[in-house]
Amino acid sequence: MCSHSFRPNRRRLLAYLPVAALFAGLGFRPVRADAPTIDLPPPGPRDVCPVCGMFVAQYPEWVATILWDDGEAVHFDGAKDFFKYLDNLTKYAPGRDVGQIAGMGVTEYYGLTLIDAQAAEYVIGSDVYGPMGHELVPLATALDATDFLKDHTGKARVTFAQVTREMLTDLDAGTFE
Template identity: 60%
Template sequence: MKRSLRLGTRGVIHRLAAWLLIFSLSSVWAESLQLPAPGPKDTCPVCGMFVSLYPDWVATVVYQDGHAHHFDGAKDLFKYLLNLPKYAPGHNRDDITRIGVTEYYGLSRIDARAAWYVIGSDMLGPMGHELVPLGSEEEAKDFLRDHRGRRIVRFDDVTPLLLEQLDQGKFD
């Protein structure tokens, strides 16, 4: 009896470890980023739209002092980050503690630096052609295929030229 209990416990532990590994690799169980939600009067500092009207697209920057700026999509978030003197005079990129985007499939808030972005798809955001955030490379590849996307980019791949091309509907 003691032997079968020990083997049973070992089997449970092995199964539990396998499930934990599977879940940790899945973006469905990826750790959500804790970010404040935009209020009804919060406007995007880039375009001026009311952010809370587009909860599926919200992106957020949080500073060390706790204040946050919200955006109606990843595209405006990147415009902001790439030109802080224009959109946030007096703010410094080094003072940013969290940058989050809403991932497409699970609608959870994830770290913008860890996201995978599809551009040139048939899915339009509040401001037109958008960087669609996904939680994993596999999800990005599926979205690219399912929504006729042009390519996948990462956080550091986003440039002012890429954002300009998105605004113009060009994805070369």
């Protein structure tokens, strides 16, 4: 029989905490395959949102980007203005059409990484505000969107294809379905 007993000390306890957290499911969440990160150029210090005119680089946690097939990158200070731009290309990008888009990304709320805008999930009506007020908050997974919806009193979870002009107008007015 062993003559000494196991006595945990602070150092040993602290050494085991990260492992325990991973086993408890508190570790980092992986980005799902259908919301891949996307490599698009970052905004420069003088890049302005074509919808609202704000300097985009001042809000790195909200950046959205469209890369055109000719290499031009257009940056936005949030997903809401990104969608407004896409909804009215004749106003914001005369002579261009969606077929010329080479890539679209939005900054994912939890990981702060740029993910494919079409694969992201979005939450509207939450208590989290972007630079332009009420925002479509991009999330990488359905689980993240569901958790965010509950944690931040969101009103609805939507996909890229479900975003409408009326939804964007309602976000500006602070009203939600």
